[in-house]
Amino acid sequence: xxxxxxxxxxxxxxxxxxxxxxxxxxxxxxxxxxENLGGICLNWGCIPTKALLRSAEIYHYMQHAGAYGxxxxxxxxxxxxxxxxxxxVAKQLNQGVTHLMKKNKITVHMGEGKLLAAxxxxxxxxxxxxxxxxxxxxxxxxxRARDLPFAPADGKRIWTYRHAMVPAEMPKKLLVxxxxxxxxxxxxxxxxxxxxxxxxxxxxxxVPVEDAEVSDFLEKALVKQGMTIMTGAGVESLKATATxxxxxxxxxxxxxxxxxxxxxxxxxxxxxxTENLGLEALGVTTERGHVxxxxxxxxxxxGLWGGGDIxxxxxxxxxxxxxxxxxxxxx
Numbered sequence: 488x489x490x491x492x493x494x495x496x497x498x499x500x501x502x503x504x505x506x507x508x509x510x511x512x513x514x515x516x517x518x519x520x521x522e523n524l525g526g527i528c529l530n531w532g533c534i535p536t537k538a539l540l541r542s543a544e545i546y547h548y549m550q551h552a553g554a555y556g557x558x559x560x561x562x563x564x565x566x567x568x569x570x571x572x573x574x575x576v577a578k579q580l581n582q583g584v585t586h587l588m589k590k591n592k593i594t595v596h597m598g599e600g601k602l603l604a605a606x607x608x609x610x611x612x613x614x615x616x617x618x619x620x621x622x623x624x625x626x627x628x629x630x631r632a633r634d635l636p637f638a639p640a641d642g643k644r645i646w647t648y649r650h651a652m653v654p655a656e657m658p659k660k661l662l663v664x665x666x667x668x669x670x671x672x673x674x675x676x677x678x679x680x681x682x683x684x685x686x687x688x689x690x691x692x693x694v695p696v697e698d699a700e701v702s703d704f705l706e707k708a709l710v711k712q713g714m715t716i717m718t719g720a721g722v723e724s725l726k727a728t729a730t731x732x733x734x735x736x737x738x739x740x741x742x743x744x745x746x747x748x749x750x751x752x753x754x755x756x757x758x759x760x761t762e763n764l765g766l767e768a769l770g771v772t773t774e775r776g777h778v779x780x781x782x783x784x785x786x787x788x789x790g791l792w793g794g795g796d797i798x799x800x801x802x803x804x805x806x807x808x809x810x811x812x813x814x815x816x817x818x
Contacts, residue, residue, distance in 0.1 A: 489594070491517045493815070494608065494621040496600045496764075499526020500804045501795025502627035503584055504811030510591040512815065517619060518593055519600040519610055525584040527629055528804050530577050531649050536672050538573040539652070543679035564680055566657045573652065602765035605790045623790050625814045626778060627807070628764065630757035630796035635664070635725060638753075644727035646752045648673065658682045658750040662734055664722055666693035670754030671705070678714050685715040685748070687736055692718055725751060759797045774799070784814040792817070 492514035495506045502518060503525065509516045523530040542564075552559040588595050596619065598612030607620045632647035634640055640647045643655075651673045659682060663674045666688035678684040686693065686709075692702040693709075693716060706716055719739030726733045732751045737743045759777045771786050772779040778793040780786055786793050794810030796802040 488618045488620060489517070491515045491594070491619065491621040493517070493623045493625065494519065494619055495625045495627055496608065497526065497627035497629055497760075497795070497797075498524045498584065498595075499627060499629045499795060499807060500528050501629075501797075501807035501811040501814075502526065502625070503587065504808045505625050505627060505794060505815045506593050506811075507587060507591050508812050508815035510593050514815075516591075516593045517596060517621070518588065519596045519598065519608070519619070521597070521599045523581055524588065524595065525577075525581045526627075527631075528807075529580045529584065531652060533804060534580055535573040535577040535652055536648075536669075536676075538576040539569060539676050540672060542569040542572060543676045547679045566654065566680065569680075570653055599763075601763060602769060602791075605769060605788050608765075623792060625784075625811075626764070626786070626791065626793040626797055627795045627811065628760040628797050630759045630802060632753065633756045633758050635722070635753055635755065638725035638727070640753060641727055644732050644750055645725065646750060648752070648754065651677075651752050654750075658748075660731075660748045660750075661685070662687065662732060662746070662748040662751040663754060664725075664751065665754035665756070666690075666716070666718075667696065667754060667756070668694065670752065671709075673752050673754065674714060675709065675712075678709070678712060683715075684713075685717065685746070687720050687722055688716070688718045689721045690718065691739075727751075757796060757802060761797060780810075783817040784810050785817065 493509040493516045495502045495518045498518050498520040506516050506518045546564050549559045549562045596610045598610040600608050600610050602608050610617045642650045648669050661677050661682045661684045663670050663686045666686050674684050674686050693706050694702050721737050723735040723737050723743055732748045734746050735743050769788050771788055777799055778797050780793045780798050784792045784794050792814040794814050795807035
């Protein structure tokens with residue numbers, strides 16, 4: 488059994504920042520990760536998404552070269568090459584986090600972590616288990632995409648952001664359900680790449696958590712670029728077929744319209760990764776599935792801390808990193 492001062496469960500922006508800060512403070516530190524160091528943001532979230540958007544932006548400029556007094560002929564896009572570049576960016580950052588762990592002498596345990604007590608957890612990898620103990624354990628397991636209950640993602644026709652980031656084929660007619668940051672990013676990307684894109688948002692404006700002026704300006708810009716946007720609308724049914732997706736969409740006028748699409752991206756929010764962590768047995772307080780913490784990132788269980796998407800919103804990189812630092816520095 489290995490013992491530490493601090494164990495961080497999860498290596499996303501909240502987790503790796505917490506681990507680095509704890510190590511800088513002279514604490515013997517370990518981090519537990521089940522998939523990729525750097526978590527969702529660096530590997531499957533905001534960073535590789537921005538790489539996709541950059542390629543789409545350059546492609547858009549090339550198609551409108553004449554507006555800048557330039558000439559560009561036979562412009563085309565290779566979706567496989569665009570995705571390959573994006574994955575390369577993610578891999579580079581993953582390697583960067585790996586280097587930071589070594590530089591700060593943080594022990595990395597790859598595998599699934601589960602709390603056995605407030606100061607003890609079990610790590611499972613390929614059927615083998617290892618118990619770790621620490622004076623403090625920081626929970627930073629993040630979150631995943633929320634599925635539609637009546638049409639879970641299949642990775643073929645109905646996608647989450649992870650499927651949309653590495654498409655097996657280029658969508659011809661794309662339905663995007665949800666117009667938050669993730670939904671609009673992919674809608675913009677695929678629209679620029681040549682897909683016919685429709686966005687459905689149940690609220691009365693897109694990116695509803697932003698200022699109304701931002702929503703209005705963005706909607707006008709996206710519609711001008713050829714996108715169809717339906718606000719105050721909801722998806723009544725969604726069914727994947729062998730060749731596409733059949734949807735029934737209820738508009739703000741109450742009428743239900745049927746539509747056929749080649750693919751659909753579901754971007755309706757996130758679900759915290761709190762299952763199978765052992766939280767219930769320890770009596771850790773949660774709220775709507777998210778771990779409840781105080782301003783210093785303490786849970787209601789002594790020695791147990793939380794930060795990032797596993798806790799309350801906003802669910803963004805800067806907030807996770809900030810909470811990672813707080814949890815490492817608090818006592």
